[in-house]
Amino acid sequence: MTQNLQITAARPDPALLDLPWDIPLISWPDDVLAALPRGISRHVVRFVRLSGRVLAIKEIGESVAHREYELLRRLNRLDVPSVVPVGVITGRRDANGERLEAVLVTEHLQFSLPYRALFSQALRPDTATRLIDALAVLLVRLHLVGFYWGDVSLSNTLFRRDAETFAAYLVDAETGDLHRELTPGQRNYDIDLARTNIIGELMDLAAGEMLDEEVDEVGIGDALVERYNELWDALTGAEYFVADDRWRVDAHIERLNRLGFDVGELEMTTDIDGTTVRIQPKVVDAGHHSNRLFRLTGLDVQENQARRLLNDLDSYAAATGRQNDGEQLVAHDWLRTVFEPTVNAVPRELRRKLEPAQIFHEVLDHRWYVSERAERDIPLPEAVASYVEDVLRHRPDEKALLGLPPGRQPSEDDPESDYFHLST
Amino acid sequence: MATVTFDKATRVYPGTERPAVDQLDLHIEDGEFLVLVGPSGCGKSTSLRMLAGLEDVNGGAILIGDRDVTDVQPKDRDIAMVFQNYALYPHMSVADNMGFALKIAGTPKAEIRQRVEEAAKILDLTEYLDRKPKALSGGQRQRVAMGRAIVRQPQVFLMDEPLSNLDAKLRVQTRTQIASLQRRLGVTTVYVTHDQTEALTMGDRIAVLSAGVLQQVGTPREMYDKPANVFVAGFIGSPAMNIGTFDVTDGRAQVGGASLALERAVADGITAADGGRVTLGFRPESLEVVSAGSEGAFDVDVTLVEELGSDAFVYGSLKNGGDLHAGDSNQVIVRIDPRDVPDKGDTISVTIRPEQTHAFSASTGERLG
Incomplete structure (x- = not known):
């Protein structure tokens, strides 16, 4: 082989060398591929299985690859939900010594759902709205850390289930840039582009008859702008009150907590005679509930899943009369006697369908329904058994929901065929 | 519009x-x-x-x-x-x-x-x-x-x-x-x-x-x-322009073994701040290979010859000292006749074609003349 490969990675996996880098990505043999992506991308992208992981490989110009790799690393360090970069590979040559494009390798986000997958399933009518809510939160979080995206869209985002909502992750940072702070011009451009792209993507789903005819594409695009602005104002806006109303400081912080954010720094100023107080959050961090649950139990879950689990923990403390015990101790007992037995009751072969915290959330919902139907309190073990048989068993595997199976290309009149469910 | x-x-x-x-x-x-x-x-x-x-x-x-x-x-x-x-x-x-x-x-x-x-x-x-x-x-x-x-x-x-x-x-x-x-x-x-x-x-x-x-x-x-x-001289053009800074005596710049007369306007533009020096630039295609000892010629030791079919370039270093290089490289580049290429290790003599020298102030870098 005439190649002189350079792998830039924080922790290079030697198994990467076994992949056929001397072949253009588009011609990689089916036996190394886990799946082909769906839709039309401006770059060639393939999924492969390597050392028990699924990796996404994208052919892209060398400087752009290094740039995107660095950006993704910085976003990860800033704790912004985004895909994890694995590395950049350059110096590829084919058998005739011709140069081949550099590639960017990222880790596939387990249990993530591309928006097209969500729309090809039977859907709750408000799915589009819930996706938009998740994207608005992601965009606000990115803007808070100074990231200008430059290409916000549903297809550049992956979604994970988060209790009854979704959590959004950034997938494509090619056009992005990290600044100390964004100007209003940059934020507005991102929002405007997001609106246009989302409406375009929904119109495309409508053209492919994957969207309910009732759905108003432009209305959903406008909803993103509205949700973003509400959240941005709540998180960064100032509040004024008379000096006696000091309770408003706590109320302000609690309001942000309910939105899922912790206040890292709050600026407080008074006017000259001290009658009016002005407060404005300077540093806010996402993950109020998930951080708290993590501290108490070590469980690392999405924000709304954490909210649900914490509520159940509170009910547990009340039901067992332990509101006055140490919170950590109670949490430990809840984990051991409630959470773990519930998720462990799910047969191993069904665990690829949903994440444990999502299963727990759905079991709680399910218990509520069956209890109501039976007009008695159904104990958790009984609810789990009924959930597994009546609900979970009929759900698709979502652990690695990728694109099309290798070797199958969608035809012209059917631009996208069914998803391929990968088993690792 | x-x-x-x-x-x-x-x-x-x-x-x-x-x-x-x-x-x-x-x-x-x-x-x-x-x-x-x-x-x-x-x-x-x-x-x-x-x-x-x-x-x-x-x-x-x-x-x-x-x-x-x-x-x-x-x-x-x-x-x-x-x-x-x-x-x-x-x-x-x-x-x-x-x-x-x-x-x-x-x-x-x-x-x-x-x-x-x-x-x-x-x-x-x-x-x-x-x-x-x-x-x-x-x-x-x-x-x-x-x-x-x-x-x-x-x-x-x-x-x-x-x-x-x-x-x-x-x-x-x-x-x-x-x-x-x-x-x-x-x-x-x-x-x-x-x-x-x-x-x-x-x-x-x-x-x-x-x-x-x-x-x-x-x-x-x-x-x-x-x-x-x-x-701008160094940035625009590919391959890049050869640029060096040389001593000036009696209105002549000393480039390698050659002594090159400066245009009047250039010589007059040199100030005390320049310390008796001038920056000169000439593109690879502004150099002409001549026989050794020709008037105004300086020598280049050949380290590499790049043949591109219709074109050929010599990469080398200025003989008898002097800092002369093209772009970020540390080499002089000369465009030569692709049908008459020297070998690596040879020395060639070159002159600058008339009116193809660019002169700049050694202190400010601004164009002279």
Whole structure:
């Protein structure tokens, strides 16, 4: 082989060398591929299985690859939900010594759902709205850390289930840039582009008859702008009150907590005679509930899943009369006697369908329904058994929901065929 | 259509002292294709983003036509960023892919169709309008993206390194397409690149920036033939110009073993600050191989010969000392007759063709004479 490969990675996996880098990505043999992506991308992208992981490989110009790799690393360090970069590979040559494009390798986000997958399933009518809510939160979080995206869209985002909502992750940072702070011009451009792209993507789903005819594409695009602005104002806006109303400081912080954010720094100023107080959050961090649950139990879950689990923990403390015990101790007992037995009751072969915290959330919902139907309190073990048989068993595997199976290309009149469910 | 004016436009990032763009004065004519070029960090992208409304302007103003847009939101500036995003929608026809932004804006259907058809004609996409994007080649998909911007009929197109993520072949192809398309459309265009070849081949005029400061603006020919300073001289041209700083005695520069008479205007331009030295530059093609000992000749030790078929270049070092090198390399480059190439290790004698020496102040780097 005439190649002189350079792998830039924080922790290079030697198994990467076994992949056929001397072949253009588009011609990689089916036996190394886990799946082909769906839709039309401006770059060639393939999924492969390597050392028990699924990796996404994208052919892209060398400087752009290094740039995107660095950006993704910085976003990860800033704790912004985004895909994890694995590395950049350059110096590829084919058998005739011709140069081949550099590639960017990222880790596939387990249990993530591309928006097209969500729309090809039977859907709750408000799915589009819930996706938009998740994207608005992601965009606000990115803007808070100074990231200008430059290409916000549903297809550049992956979604994970988060209790009854979704959590959004950034997938494509090619056009992005990290600044100390964004100007209003940059934020507005991102929002405007997001609106246009989302409406375009929904119109495309409508053209492919994957969207309910009732759905108003432009209305959903406008909803993103509205949700973003509400959240941005709540998180960064100032509040004024008379000096006696000091309770408003706590109320302000609690309001942000309910939105899922912790206040890292709050600026407080008074006017000259001290009658009016002005407060404005300077540093806010996402993950109020998930951080708290993590501290108490070590469980690392999405924000709304954490909210649900914490509520159940509170009910547990009340039901067992332990509101006055140490919170950590109670949490430990809840984990051991409630959470773990519930998720462990799910047969191993069904665990690829949903994440444990999502299963727990759905079991709680399910218990509520069956209890109501039976007009008695159904104990958790009984609810789990009924959930597994009546609900979970009929759900698709979502652990690695990728694109099309290798070797199958969608035809012209059917631009996208069914998803391929990968088993690792 | 509109002119674009940067009027002492300045951008200072919070927490930094040196402006990223320092009092940029630049007037772009209606319909002109202007390329902003310079090395990484020179301020070219920042300048473009200031025009787009993506960067605050901390001093001066930016005008599109007669309208001061300094504080106008990006979407209200009537500009289009091209190629930033060209995801194509698989279920929509090529026509819908091009016109969907107009549909969102509430443009009447008949008008959308008309604008899309006009754009498709210019882009050679007419026969594909009712097909799905899957049927298109890579280059045609690029043109659909361009079509999206065209149908909006903006006053100015902005392009920020649009070719950087294309492979080499498609890059050259698309370069030509963009340039000819821009000329047909006649829409004022500001294009950013770090690649001086791209700049020379595409722009009506080029503006070279370095460290946030505009160095020179002019036609590709002017930039090449009459660089305003050492930076532009070294940046424009491939292979790069040979540049060195030499002692001057009695109006003659001592280059290797040769003593070269300076033009009167150059000699008169040397000041005390220059310390009796002058910076000279000459392009690889301005050197001529002559027999040893010829009048005004200096010697170059050959370290490498690069044969490119129609062209050949010698890479070497100046004999008898002296710091003379092309661009970032530490070598002298000489274009030679591809049918008469020396061997590695040989020494060749060269002279500079008449009137092809560029002279710059040794202290300020500004052009002399």
